[in-house]
Amino acid sequence: MIHAAHGPELREETEKMIHAAHGPELREETEKMIHAAHRPELREETEKNPCCTRTRATRGDREDDPCYLLELQPSPRLRLQLQILRLCDAWWKKDLKEKETFGRSAMIIALTKSFDLKKPGTEIQRVWSLREVLLGLDNTSEDNKQMMDLLLKCFQRPAFLRNDDGKRFLVFLFSWNINFISVIHGTIKNQLEFFSMMVTAHIAEIYFRAWKKAGGDFLEKIESSCVQDLMQNAIFLHRSSPIVSYFHSRKGCEKVDKMLSNLYKPILWKALSAPNFEVRANATLLFTEAFPVLDMENGNKSTDEATQKQLDTVMVLLDDPHPTVRSNAILGVCKILAKYWEVLPAAIITDFLKKLVMELAFDSSSPDVRCSVFKCLII
Numbered sequence: 527m528i529h530a531a532h533g534p535e536l537r538e539e540t541e542k543m544i545h546a547a548h549g550p551e552l553r554e555e556t557e558k559m560i561h562a563a564h565r566p567e568l569r570e571e572t573e574k575n576p577c578c579t580r581t582r583a584t585r586g587d588r589e590d591d592p593c594y595l596l597e598l599q600p601s602p603r604l605r606l607q608l609q610i611l612r613l614c615d616a617w618w619k620k621d622l623k624e625k626e627t628f629g630r631s632a633m634i635i636a637l638t639k640s641f642d643l644k645k646p647g648t649e650i651q652r653v654w655s656l657r658e659v660l661l662g663l664d665n666t667s668e669d670n671k672q673m674m675d676l677l678l679k680c681f682q683r684p685a686f687l688r689n690d691d692g693k694r695f696l697v698f699l700f701s702w703n704i705n706f707i708s709v710i711h712g713t714i715k716n717q718l719e720f721f722s723m724m725v726t727a728h729i730a731e732i733y734f735r736a737w738k739k740a741g742g743d744f745l746e747k748i749e750s751s752c753v754q755d756l757m758q759n760a761i762f763l764h765r766s767s768p769i770v771s772y773f774h775s776r777k778g779c780e781k782v783d784k785m786l787s788n789l790y791k792p793i794l795w796k797a798l799s800a801p802n803f804e805v806r807a808n809a810t811l812l813f814t815e816a817f818p819v820l821d822m823e824n825g826n827k828s829t830d831e832a833t834q835k836q837l838d839t840v841m842v843l844l845d846d847p848h849p850t851v852r853s854n855a856i857l858g859v860c861k862i863l864a865k866y867w868e869v870l871p872a873a874i875i876t877d878f879l880k881k882l883v884m885e886l887a888f889d890s891s892s893p894d895v896r897c898s899v900f901k902c903l904i905i
Contacts, residue, residue: 611635615652618659629659630673637676646685654691657698665703674706678713687728693735700736704747711752715759723768730772737773737785754789761797761808774816780823787821794819798839803848810843810851814858837874844881849892856886856895860902 611632618629633656640649660677663670677699686692700707714729721729737748756767776782797809813819817840818833840862843855859878867875882899889895 607635607639611639611652615656618656626659626662629656630663632656633659634673634676637680640685641676641679641683647689647691650686650689650692650695654695654698657695660699660702665706674709678709681710681714681729682717684725684728687725687732693728693732696732697735697739700732700748701740701744704743707744707747708751711755715755726768727772730769733769734772734776738781749785749789753785754793757789757812758793760812761793762805766811770812771815777816784821784823786816787819790816790819798843803846803851806843806846806848807850807854810846810854810858814840814855814862817858817862841877841881844886849889849895852886852889852892852895853898856882856898857902857905860905864905 614628614632614635618625618632622628633653636649636652636656640646640653643649660673663673665674680686680692680696680699683692686696699710718726718729733748733752737745737753740748753770753773756770760767760770773782773786777786794809794813797805798813800806800809813836818836820829820832822829824832840855840859844852844859846852846855859882863870863875863878882903886895887899
């Protein structure tokens with residue numbers, strides 16, 4: 527790095543950068559960066575850094591990339607890195623020549639710093655301000671693999687998930703490239719079981735906001751590749767999905783109701799009558815949590831008929847031959863009654879309570895079913 531910082535080639539390049547920087551502010555930033563590169567303490571530290579020897583061989587091919595200097599830095603980060611970041615950031619925002627290269631470098635450095643700092647709020651804000659840099663990148667190119675890896679790491683960093691600008695950036699990534707949506711979803715699914723409840727709640731909010739803002743092919747992709755995939759996992763793999771539950775909690779909005787109805791239609795009703803009792807049990811939990819699954823655009827008459835049909839389905843589940851399904855149905859019925867007590871007809875409430883108290887509370891074939899009645903009635 528010493529040779530790189532003091533060699534005539536890089537000196538000439540940086541002089542060109544100053545000449546290209548027409549504004550006094552950017553010229554000042556560039557001069558600061560060069561001054562930092564010549565500081566004696568940086569020279570001494572970088573001479574001790576073994577990574578300089580490893581990377582010097584490839585310097586000729588990469589010295590025109592500002593991120594090359596970042597890779598030469600020892601840990602902890604030196605002031606030179608901050609000067610490079612400020613220069614690249616300013617270069618992009620001033621819309622100067624070859625701004626794409628400097629913007630890309632600023633994004634990579636800002637992402638890297640945001641992962642390393644204990645309080646990364648400022649760098650996350652910088653990442654959000656640089657988001658348009660991504661619009662000119664090809665996410666399938668090998669040259670951008672480092673960038674893709676860093677972007678995916680954002681979904682695994684609680685600091686990004688909790689930060690308002692971080693959430694905005696992650697929601698933006700769902701609208702950046704339609705093929706990248708599946709990559710994001712795969713990354714989140716692999717880590718979901720290791721997230722805390724708080725982090726998972728933030729993830730669910732990001733999915734919902736991304737879906738709400740999406741349109742056209744992006745909306746269809748998020749619904750089919752993300753939301754419906756999580757629904758299927760909840761049914762067939764017995765993996766409860768806090769993300770799907772988050773969408774359920776937003777019911778009452780016409781757009782949400784319509785989406786849930788459309789996505790559940792090809793999978794939920796078949797699962798409720800599947801030969802495998804585990805599939806039926808999982809589907810029962812999902813169905814009763816989402817109840818009623820309706821498309822409000824169909825009109826009042828169709829909605830009333832669909833609601834009655836679903837109430838009949840719940841009653842059938844209470845008579846399922848397997849005790850696990852009956853236990854889950856008891857839990858679901860109690861939640862439905864608690865939520866819709868004031869709007870359900872008295873006759874329907876009476877029928878459900880009689881079924882629970884007069885029959886299932888005395889189920890001689892399963893103590894779990896009997897216990898479920900008394901545990902769930904307190905809901």
